Amino acid sequence: MRKRLALTALALATAVTAGFAAPATAAGPDPVRQGLETLVRSDRAPGALASVMDANGKFRTYTAGTGDRDTHAKVPRDGQVRIGSVTKTFTAVVVMQLVGEGKIRLNDRVDDHLPGLVRGKGIDGHHITVQQLLQHTSGLPDFEDDVTDDILERRYLSPRDSLDIALKHEAAFEPGTKWSYSNTNYLVAGLIVEKVTGRPLAEQIDKRIIQPLGLRHTYFPAPGETAIRERHPQGYHQDEPPVSPPRDVTEIDPSASWAAGAMVSTNSDLNRFFSALLKGGLLPDTQLEQMLTTIPVRKGEDRYSMGLGIMKVRLSKDCVAWGHNGGIPGYGTWAMATADGRAASATMTREPKTGDALTHLEGVVDAALCRR
Template structure:
């Protein structure tokens, strides 16, 4: 998921220009993480850089627990928020490749009678539009933050009810508007077509297939993070006190943002996906066909993948995610280098997101 205050543009890390970090020196990524802690005010930060040959280097900065001063676990598990959307999209696109549904199918064909609202109708919206956030279906996120933090379980149909109280964000089927509701519906379509739970399909088709040993979809009402991890914190306002929010119920995020992983697993996942190991050529091409996120910004959204320009030329592909207590950014560059960065708070200050984006750019360009 992405922070409600930043839906659509800020949460996707769209900045006018990448923030500059010192480039070309071996410890530049470490200095970038140190800067996030020292100047960005985040409690802890961690990153993994993986070269095109699969060799990785991990980094940490700050503390993993502000109460005890314990260090940040190297390559510790974090909640990956909206990076979950990429897993959901991959599974759905695999089903497309198997001929079990089509991207231009109407949502109504798979979820009859489910999508009805003020200005939106499942009889007119396609599966492709869900994955690309051009459906016009409103988001629900701004209204579920308290439930997530209090550990209240929310079923997919409950968050749909919240979203459907609001009018459509657009009606032309072409305008990008980021909405977690789209991916809740995509997850329900996966379950309807595969006749298995979404979490089981992600585990079978992606996690186990790639050997992502530290990646999982939390079970219903599971508030914990299984393996070594830093504590997570929330800050209501810039400079305000940090409140520990490590144990939450991410169920409201579900197919849009519920998963847990590590930076090294995320590098492996994105590298395998973009290397053609998870999807057939036609589906991967469709996934990388983008619409502009916002006019004037060179950022495009495909079917669960985001392309962002690099300061050294070309683009990189990834996603990113914000969920209560964590923010993550990363992706794969033209030469196959992969970078994932996480901080242990959902920042109240967008400048932290800009620094994260800048650090990813610097690490991919060095």
């Protein structure tokens, strides 16, 4: 879901299949390792992990902190994590594949596929396009703050349940006039995918992305599924300001976030995904170009700009990367790739709640892709 604003001994990952452990260098400390240590030391993340892929497809993996505060187990190298809003890029790719197949048009109105469904105060699906959904210019109100307790208390919400919650709020603005991040956009996009294909969104993501790319550790949780399937660090939640110790929220029900943020993956699988996407391995050239056509998130600033389900980030003057971040109770992730095929992804095992934490998380990826 949308990005949001206990110290232990640090552990370093060892080699993974088809990769290698992060090496010590004579030149000085590894900046990626330093970044993970900052997440643990300064941002109170119990654990952190990262994976870096070079242009030849070789990996370095890193860990810091502890994977379980109760047992003091190490963070598993390249363990599975909840990726939150990074799910949006998977959903957007499926939509863009359907655009390439002529089954959806970017200028289609929501009501062309879901007649009468999207209605509320200042909200009318007749006036919202598919492109506006994917680029967060629809004006649809967000539902995130209303469903956090449902997620933490493991209450299942269907996509229609979450949409109904969102539509109780007034429109944020007239469609196409502004940019504002809203998870609701991706609920509607996911429902359009299901209407057009006649199949579940999770099946479409698996069939169209996960299986072709061989993302063996990536999946969309089944309805009511609360556990993480493979080895993973525990995820923790702590209210701000911290008045009690972090509590383990690894087993939650992410259904409320659905197409906007429910998926599970590993840092290395995310590297494979974003690298393949930028190299044209998932979309025809026309649809990839459409997906990478951006608008600024803030007027007059070019550090962040939004494409269709993917962000362009100017990490430094000469270093541009594409990707998405995500926060869900227990985990925060940044995943990005560059045009030459390099990619990096980092996760902290506590949802980032402050601007500093978000900056530090992004900084891990910056260190991997830009400080060479």
